[in-house]
Each structure stands twice: as C-alpha cells, then as structure tokens.
Amino acid sequence: NAGVTQTPKFQVLKTGQSMTLQCAQDMNHEYMSWYRQDPGMGLRLIHYSVGAGITDQGEVPNGYNVSRSTTEDFPLRLLSAAPSQTSVYFCASRRTGVNQPQHFGDGTRLSIL
Amino acid sequence: DAKTTQPPSMDCAEGRAANLPCNHSTISGNEYVYWYRQIHSQGPQYIIHGLKNNETNEMASLIITEDRKSSTLILPHATLRDTAVYYCIVLYSGAGSYQLTFGKGTKLSVIP
Numbered sequence: 001n002a003g004v005t006q007t008p009k010f011q012v013l014k015t016g017q018s019m020t021l022q023c024a025q026d027m028n029h030e031y032m033s034w035y036r037q038d039p040g041m042g043l044r045l046i047h048y049s050v051g052a053g054i055t056d057q058g059e060v061p062n063g064y065n066v067s068r069s070t071t072e073d074f075p076l077r078l079l080s081a082a083p084s085q086t087s088v089y090f091c092a093s094r095r096t097g098v099n100q101p102q103h104f105g106d107g108t109r110l111s112i113l
Numbered sequence: 114d115a116k117t118t119q120p121p122s123m124d125c126a127e128g129r130a131a132n133l134p135c136n137h138s139t140i141s142g143n144e145y146v147y148w149y150r151q152i153h154s155q156g157p158q159y160i161i162h163g164l165k166n167n168e169t170n171e172m173a174s175l176i177i178t179e180d181r182k183s184s185t186l187i188l189p190h191a192t193l194r195d196t197a198v199y200y201c202i203v204l205y206s207g208a209g210s211y212q213l214t215f216g217k218g219t220k221l222s223v224i225p
Contacts, residue, residue, distance in 0.1 A: 043157070045212040059212065090156050099145050099206050102213060104156035
C-alpha cells in the first residue's frame with residue numbers, strides 16, 4: 001500500500017533556486033497538508049487543502065506556494081529558496097469529517113546553501 | 114487544545130508490553146486523545162485515537178481513565194522496530210483544517 005508518497009527524499013539547493021516538492025496519495029483523501037519540522041520546533045503547518053481547487057494558508061506560509069488540481073496530488077513550491085527554509089518537509093492527508101487521523105509521507109529533507 | 118505530559122524516555126524489553134502514559138488533566142469534553150509515533154528519519158505515523166472508551170487496533174490499545182484526565186498506550190509485544198518517539202496529542206479536529214502540535218513525546222527504546 002503506497003499511502004502518501006513524497007519525492008524527492010533529499011535535495012540540496014542554492015539560495016535563490018526554485019523547486020517543487022511532490023506529494024501524492026492513493027487513499028482518495030480530500031484533505032491534504034504540508035508541514036515542516038525543525039529541531040526543537042515540532043511540526044508547523046505551511047499550507048493545506050480541503051479538496052481539489054481549494055487551498056489555504058497555515059501557520060508559516062511565506063515563501064511557499066501550493067496548488068491542488070487533482071485529489072491525489074498536492075505539490076509544494078519554493079519560489080526562491082532561502083537558508084531559513086532548510087528543514088524536513090512532510091505531506092499528510094486524511095479523510096474529511098471530524099476526528100479523522102492524518103497519514104504522513106516519509107518526508108523530504110531539504111538543505112539550502 | 115489541552116496540554117499533555119509524557120515521560121521523556123522509557124525502556125522496554127523486546128517481547129514485553131510497552132505501557133506509555135500520558136496526562137491530560139485539562140482535556141475538554143469533545144477532545145479526543147491521539148497517539149502518533151515517529152521512527153528516526155521517517156514521517157509521523159498514526160497509531161490510535163479515542164474519546165472515552167478503550168480502543169484497540171492492530172498496532173496498539175488505548176486505555177483512557179474514566180475521568181479522561183490520563184491515558185495509556187499499550188504496545189502488547191514490543192519489537193525493536195517499535196523504538197521511536199511517541200506523541201500523545203489531545204484535540205478536537207473539525208472537518209476543516211487542524212494543526213497537529215507535537216510536544217516532546219516519550220522516547221521508547223526497545224531493548225533486545
């Protein structure tokens with residue numbers, strides 16, 4: 001069972017470069033979200049989507065863009081990478097409805113030099 | 114969301130039951146208790162959640178006290194692969210967005 005798949009697993013960028021982190025889920029979940037995890041900071045919500053064509057900002061959206069053209073895919077774009085965006089990025093999905101648990105991918109480890 | 118308190122670390126012998134406690138004395142009536150874990154270098158993994166009744170699934174059991182102020186996650190036969198940081202989270206998650214906030218959790222070490 002694939003669940004939530006994130007690519008790439010590792011990436012090194014130079015300051016100012018752009019890239020897209022891919023996230024795909026095969027569970028037909030309506031809700032998808034992106035988190036970043038930094039040492040001592042826990043998980044912080046970047047952007048989320050409650051369905052295709054609908055996205056919204058989380059706690060730390062600056063510097064990131066998202067789109068949701070299909071139920072399965074929820075890519076995260078860094079338009080101009082900055083060293084402060086060095087982090088581990090996790091994508092998660094869940095069913096809509098109350099008290100539905102989130103299912104996470106294995107993360108993308110991003111370093112920006 | 115209610116605050117939770119967990120011991121920072123625990124050891125468990127392989128094959129024995131691992132009992133991980135969590136205190137959540139300020140839990141509200143509609144808040145659920147969730148457990149996640151994070152194995153080194155992997156994404157957080159959902160384990161189980163419950164409101165007030167005890168719950169069991171293929172991974173674990175969740176025991177919630179009658180006053181709902183504490184709970185225990187039970188891994189019935191711990192294996193080395195269960196070595197991870199375990200997070201107890203209390204929240205009401207509506208149909209829209211909710212942010213999972215992980216505290217420091219309990220680092221469980223399963224010992225051969």
